[in-house]
Amino acid sequence: MVRRTSDLPPAESKLQNWAYDLNGRVPINWSIKAQGLARAAAILYARGQDARRLKASVFSRDAMGLLVARSQPFTPEELDVFPDVEMYRVAFMLLGMAIENLTKGILVGRNPTWVQDGALNKLVTGHDLESLVRRCDVVVEGEDRVALRMLTEHVVWAGRYHIPRSADRIARLTTKQKLRAQSDEYLDAVFNFGERLIAQLDVLLDDEHTAEKTAERVALAQAPPAPPTSDDKPKDFFDPSKPRFCPYCSRPVVFPILSARPGPQGNGKTVTLHDPQHPAPVCDRWVRAQEADAYGLALHVFAGRTGEPFLFVAPV
Numbered sequence: 564m565v566r567r568t569s570d571l572p573p574a575e576s577k578l579q580n581w582a583y584d585l586n587g588r589v590p591i592n593w594s595i596k597a598q599g600l601a602r603a604a605a606i607l608y609a610r611g612q613d614a615r616r617l618k619a620s621v622f623s624r625d626a627m628g629l630l631v632a633r634s635q636p637f638t639p640e641e642l643d644v645f646p647d648v649e650m651y652r653v654a655f656m657l658l659g660m661a662i663e664n665l666t667k668g669i670l671v672g673r674n675p676t677w678v679q680d681g682a683l684n685k686l687v688t689g690h691d692l693e694s695l696v697r698r699c700d701v702v703v704e705g706e707d708r709v710a711l712r713m714l715t716e717h718v719v720w721a722g723r724y725h726i727p728r729s730a731d732r733i734a735r736l737t738t739k740q741k742l743r744a745q746s747d748e749y750l751d752a753v754f755n756f757g758e759r760l761i762a763q764l765d766v767l768l769d770d771e772h773t774a775e776k777t778a779e780r781v782a783l784a785q786a787p788p789a790p791p792t793s794d795d796k797p798k799d800f801f802d803p804s805k806p807r808f809c810p811y812c813s814r815p816v817v818f819p820i821l822s823a824r825p826g827p828q829g830n831g832k833t834v835t836l837h838d839p840q841h842p843a844p845v846c847d848r849w850v851r852a853q854e855a856d857a858y859g860l861a862l863h864v865f866a867g868r869t870g871e872p873f874l875f876v877a878p879v
C-alpha cells in the first residue's frame with residue numbers, strides 16, 4: 564500500500580520533501596525527461612507520415628476528376644501502417660511535452676525556490692507553451708507562434724482526447740489554421756519548428772549548469788528551512804499604489820486587500836488579496852480568462868505585463 568504524505572512521520576515527510584526539492588531544482592533532470600519525449604515524438608511522427616504518404620499514394624484522380632483507389636491490394640506492411648494517419652497528434656503532444664519540460668527546467672534553474680517544501684510553484688505547473696517559452700525570454704513570432712499554439716493544444720487535449728474540457732477551447736485555433744493541419748507540408752513545418760525550438764531551449768537549459776548556479780542549488784539544499792513566505796517575488800512586487808489595468812480593455816482594475824500584517828522579521832508587509840475586480844462593464848475576454856485561470860489572470864494583471872494578451876490555460 565502506498566502511504567499518503569500525511570501518513571508519514573514528520574521526519575520522513577521532511578526528508579521526502581527535501582529529496583523532491585533537490586530533484587526538482589536540477590534543470591538536467593527536466594532535460595532528460597524532455598529527451599525521451601522528443602525521441603518518442605520523432606519515432607511516432609515518422610510513422611504517421613509514412614501512413615499519410617501511403618494513403619496519398621493509394622488514391623488518385625481519374626480523367627473525370629473522380630477519386631479512384633489503386634487496383635492492387637495492400638501488402639501486410641501497408642496494412643499495418645495504414646491506420647496510423649492521425650499519429651501526428653500523439654507526436655505533437657509528446658513534442659509539446661518535451662518543450663514544456665525544457666522550459667520548466669530553465670525556469671526552475673533560474674528560480675530554484677519555485678520548487679520548495681515538496682511542491683512546485685504554480686508558475687511552473689501550466690501547459691501553456693507560449694507563456695512558458697516567453698518566460699524563458701525566447702521570442703517566437705508569426706507562423707512559429709501559431710505552430711507553438713498548435714503544440715499547446717495537443718498537449719492540453721488534442722493529443723489525448725477527442726474533445727477539450729470545454730467548447731470554447733476549440734476556438735483557440737482558427738478554422739483556417741486547423742484546416743492547414745491536413746497538409747503534410749504544414750505538419751512538417753510544425754514538427755520541424757518544435758525540434759528547432761527544443762534545440763534552442765537545450766542551450767538555455769545547459770546555461771543553468773554553471774558552477775555558480777550549482778553552488779546556489781547546493782546552498783539552498785543545505786539551508787535551514789526558511790519561514791514560509793507568500794511568494795518569492797522581488798520585495799517591491801506588490802505596490803498597492805500602482806495602478807493596474809485589464810489587459811484586454813485597459814479599464815482600471817483593483818485588488819481588494821483582505822488583510823495586511825507585518826512581514827517576516829518585520830520586513831515589509833504580508834498582504835492577502837482578493838481576486839482582481841474589473842469595473843462594469845466587464846469585458847468578455849476578462850470573464851473567459853478568469854474562468855480559465857483566475858490565478859494566472861491575477862498574476863498577469865499584478866505583474867503589470869503589457870503588450871500581447873496573456874494566453875490562459877485551464878487547469879487540466
Ligand SMILES: [Zn+2]
Nearest residue numbers: 809812846849
Ligand atoms: Zn476588460
